[in-house]
Each structure stands twice: as C-alpha cells, then as structure tokens.
Amino acid sequence: MNRNYLKHEFLITATSRRTIPFVYFITVLLFSYCLIFWPYANTKESFNKKETEDYLDYLEDQQKLWRSIGNTGFVFEWTSINYHKQRGYPVYATNDHNHDLFSGMLKSFENRDFGRMLNLRTLYLQNNPDEYLEDRNLFQMAPFPIKDREHAYHQTMMKYEDYLNKDHPITFGLMYEKTGLQTLQNFLQNYGVYFLLFCVIYFSSDILSRDRKHKAILQGMPLSWYRQLNLKSVSAFLYSMVFIIGVIVVGVLAMTIQFGFGYFDLNVPIMIRQLTFTPEDYSVISLATYLGKTLVVIPLLVILFVRLNIVLSLLFKNEWIVLFISSLLLFSERLYYTRSTKELFGKDISLFPQTYFDFGKIVDGEKNFLLNTETITYAQGILVLLVTYFIIEVVLFIVSLIINKRRFYIVS
Template sequence: MWSYFKFEFKQFFTNKKNLAIYFLLAFATFFYVFKIAPAYNPIEQVEYEEIEARYLTRQEFLDSMEGQNIYRLHPAIIFAIDIFKQINPIDKARLEALDEGDLKKYAEVTRDWYYFTNAITYKSDSFSYNSKYFIKNNDYAEDDAFYAYLEQAARYDTYANANYELSTEIFEQRTALQTFERLLKGLLPVILIVCVLLLAIDIVTKDRRHPSIIKGFPISDWKKLLVKMVVVLLGSLVLFVPLLAGLIIIGLQSGFGNFNLPSPMYAPHLEWRQEGKFEPMTLGMFLGQTLILLLTWFMVIINVVLLCSIIFRNEMMNFAIGLLLIFGEKFYFSRYVGYFWDIQIYPTSYIQVGQIVSKQRNFYYMNDFLDFNLGLQLLLVLAVVIILFMLLTVMNRRYKLIK
C-alpha cells in the first residue's frame, strides 16, 4: 500500500494540469499582493480630514444658531441642532485622540460614534450612510451599511480594551491576518474549492491510460480509492503555500496583526439598540473555524469526484457535478429568503465558509439557524455517506476501477 501511495503521490505532483493550477493560483496571489492589496480602499477609514470637515461644518452651523430663539425655527433645524450638539463632541474627541496619537482613546470614542450614527441614520429620512455603500446600485445598501456600522462598533469596542499595540492598519483591516479574514469572507473559499475540484477531477480516470501498471499493485480497489483521497487532500493543502507566501509579504508591508484581534460575530438574537447585535470572537477563532469548514468542503468535493469517477467514468461529468455542488446555492440564494425557507438544512448553504462563521450569511438570509456547528455536522455526514456509498459501489464488480 505504501508503494502505491508513493506512486500516486508522484503522479499527482508531476501532473501538468495540477502544476498549472498551482502556478495560476500563485500568480493570482502575487498579483493580489502587489496590485490589489496596496490599492485596498475600505469604506470605513481613519480619515482625519474627513472627520475634521464634518466637525467644522456642523460647528459653524451651531455657532450661527447661537442665541437664536429656537421656538421660531423649523422643526428640522431644531432636530439638526439637537443631533449636532450630541455628535460634534464625539468627533472633536476623535480628532483630539488622533492629534495626541492616543489610539485607544480614538477607538473608544469611535465606538460611540458608530453606535450613535447608526441609531440616527438607519431608516432615517434626514441622514444617510457613507455614499460609497450606494455606488453599486445595491438594493440593500442601507441594510449593509447598518450591518457594517454595528460591526465596526464591535471592533472598536474591543480595540478600546486591547492589550496589544494598535495602528491605523489594524483599524482599517490592512494587516496580513485581517486581509486573510476579508478574503475568507469573500470569494477565496469558492476559488480554493474549485481548485480542489480541478485537482481531483482526473485522479481515477487517468488510471485507464495505463491499466497494466495499476493492476500491478496487489491491493483492492477500495484501498486504492482511500489512497487517492489522501493524496488529493495532501495536494489540496499545498494550495495554501502561495497564500501563505502572499500573507507574509503583506505582513512585511502592513504588519501581520495577531490572533487576538476582533472578528465580531453577528448575533441575530440580540437587540441592536441595546446590545449591539454582535458578539465578540477573536480572529484566531474565526480563522480556525473557517479553515475547519473549508477542509471539510475539500473532503466532500474530493469524495464526490471519486464517486462520480466510479459511476460515470467521465471527467466532464465529474466537473459538472462538482460545479453543481459548489454553486448550488445560487439557485435559491436571495436576500431574506431564509425567513421563509429552512435553508440551513442544505449543505450548499455553507459554501461561503467565512460568512458562515461570522454569521454574515445569517444577516443576508434573515435566518437565525445557519451555524458553524450545524454546517460542520451536515458536511461531515455528507462526506461519510459519500465515502460509504463509494466503497460499497467499488466492491461491485460492475464498477471496478480498471476493467
């Protein structure tokens, strides 16, 4: 069995298609590191000039209203005076904290700023969120801004009590670990899972090109399948090598961050005005849970390909069924549809692993039940069922690996 493992291992890592996948991923990683990451322009930034401009504009208005009989003013002006008198001291404190270089104080008052601003802006006819939330014709821009403000408030609340050194790079999530966090909440998990599908797609069908060599290994078909599964899984882990190299480069440029940084988790059960709607979670916990879900998805995809290879003996069928599983959520995903459907019972609902762990997907679906533990259980059960069915199938003479 060891000799067969070495044979498969060598075959896998000398396969031109697999080497091309690694090369393309490495190219994409370094393109991101040197072109996209430096140009990252978050909506929520530490902008001294922007804060100062807002503060001075409001203060000028308040000064012009000084001494006037407010009972003769329009109700909208009275409302503006009341709001500006509450928010301007917060912005003034933010400016002073930046002038003093006191980032803990800045974090504390910025937390208050996000909570207060969200309270007066959400579903308001008088105030609006940052215009950058609305530039992509997003029908849910206000809801997304509401979510972002509460998340920022939760982050700054943790920063205010941090026992590590703070920086603007940390506030703007530019450090290496925070960049990885942002990517895991985006398309990176899907990209990696598609790469695993492509790595695994010919792991069985290639044997039919050299049947005499394969028959020379005196082990049963089910053991061969298990070896292939292990080899592809090891090959899948190599996908993280260029990512790790890219994160090291980003770390040298913007700092590495640390695992104690906040990665707030959306809490559907909390009332946002009193409790903030987010629960604390460390970046280390987020990354750990996300990678566990991602590796479980790797196992599912690998075994789906192995099973399909036995039954259909066609790489295009492997590819089509794999893509159907990866992108199956697209057939039913819609904002707030989780309020009406039990989408939490579908394994495909857990493909966006970063958004599952942070529960951002719960917010999108308006569903309280999407959860890391449930997703892990569903995917593990699915993987075990596929493995058992695969082993039972290959024991049938009709589905021998090499006929």
C-alpha cells in the same frame, strides 16, 4: 506498496501539466490580492484625505456665513422647508465641534498617529450613528439596506471599542484590518472557503481519468480496486491540504511583512440572535477561536469533495465533466439564494450541505443574518457535513462494486 503508490500519486498530481500552470495562476492571483488589491481596498472606514479637506473647507465657509448673519446660537424654526433639519439645532456649535474633530483626524492621519485617530473616529461614530444608517451609498443594492447598515455599524463599533480596550499599539494595519491575521479572517468571511474548495475540485478532478492512458500497467497492479481508490483519495487530500496551507501561510506572511502579524486575542463580533437588532443581539469570540473553528472544518470539506470527485470520475470518466459537476454543486447555493430563502424543497435550509460550504460565515452567525433565520449553527453544520460525507462514502462503495477496475479501464 501502499506507501509507494501514495507517493507516486502525490508526485503525479504535483507535476501534472494541468496542475503546474494552475498553481502559477493562483500564485499570481494571491500576490496580486496581497500586494495590490487588499492593501489599497477602500471600505466604509477608509480615510479619504481629499474628502476630509473638502469637508473642512465647507465647514469653514458655513461658519463664516453664520457669523456674518450674527447667528451662532440655536437655529429655531424657519418658514422655509429648506431649513427643516435645522429647526432648534445648534448648527454653529455642531459645525465647530465637527471641524475640530475632523481636523484632529486629518492631522492624526498625516502624523501616522492612528491611536488618536481611532479615538476620534470612535467618538464621532458614537454620537453620529447616521454616518452609517443614513448613508444611501452603503448597501444600496441590498434587499434590506437599513438592516445591513445597522449591522455594519454595530460590528464597527464593537471592533473599535475592542481595539481601544486592548493594550496593543494602534497601527494602520490594525485599524483597517490589514494585518496578517485580520486579512485571513476577512478572506474566510468573504467566500475564501469557496476559492479553496474550487482549487481542491480542480486538483482531484482527473485523479482517475488520467490513468486511462496507462491501462495495461495499472490493471495489473497488485492492489484491490477499492484500496486503489482510497489511496488516490488520500493522495489528492494530502496535496490539497499542502496547497491550502501554503496559500494561507504565504498570504499571511505577505500581509505581515506589510502591516504586521496581528493579534489572536482581538474580538470578532458574532450575532447570537435577531430580536432587537441592537448590541444586545451580539457577542464576541476571539480571533483565535474564529480561525480555529473555521479552519478545523476545511479538512472535512476537502475530503468530502475529493471523494465526491472519485464517484463522479467512476460515472463519467472525464475530468472536465467532473470539474463542471463538482463546481456546480459547490456553487449550487447561488442558484436559489435570496435573503429570504429559509426552505428548499419544503425543508429547512439548514439541512442542506451546500448551506455550509462557505463555512466562514457560519462561525460568526453571518449566514443566519443574511438569510434572516436562526437555524444555521456551527454544530448543525458539522453534523450535516459528516452525514453528507457518510452518504458519499456509501455511494462510492456501491459504485466501485458496479464499475470495477476492468470495467473502468476497458469500457470507453
């Protein structure tokens, strides 16, 4: 009986007129992301051929100018403030070096020699950290732009040094983080968990309210009310997990076909403390470890929201109200979030479950970095989510006793 009921509920969810259009929409969204948005997305490290050519033309004009005035050595102090940055600076030699460097990167890009290009880019960034630190367009709207630029610089350098130290062939996909595994990593680090959990909320928001259309049949079913709620939860959990696995597999496969699968032994920079904001504050974990520690928490988050939706369904009996309240709880952190928020209602932010809904930022220490704290840890996140799940279970048991099967189906 339990197995048949579970199968029945699973098929109802899968074939629902609410579910099928939503799955089609997510499918279109997924392929748009994998085939259009992410492959052509520009980042700080994206190579712009036109800008590089313009920069090389500029350098050539500058070199002609310096040669015409007979000054190809050091530029000493000038009286005009326009030359402030050139005092005692080997402008000609530096321009000549940069011309060779960027010419090499341009030729490497045109020849698809990304190994040489990565070597040249890494060499340039090692000697020119201001490429990040003085870029006013980078994090210009952030409250701590200098801190964020330093963070981005250290992460970039750690990734590039790792690519160069590994024996893996350097490809476009590897260098620009577009392989299947790197895309999954970026997805989980950038609100991907929120996206998956919203889908879970949508799928499970009507698992009780839809039965009110078949009161006579379901009231007479030889199953206890609490067991019925549990079976519905398991059904929604299984469907949600199948959906999540499908999204991940299809997304990784789509990116793999274009840019390769990637490598599990790549290093993911993690921030272990915030003392000096130098490389000493960073460590690394393997990509396999990062994905494993993040993905293993998703089932806990899924069952947490499924059970929460059961409680809300008993209380409100309307799928749209349930969807709204659960979504509001999911994104509740955004209502009070600032880069300096360390407490909520006088308690440390690490004690609240909504801090850990975007779990991809917990594993690599990014949430600590963004909130300027060190209290948010992986173990603390697991503990808080387990306690939250236990509380929801207790509340559900009590509510199911108050709102029994007869009261749920009869009372409007």
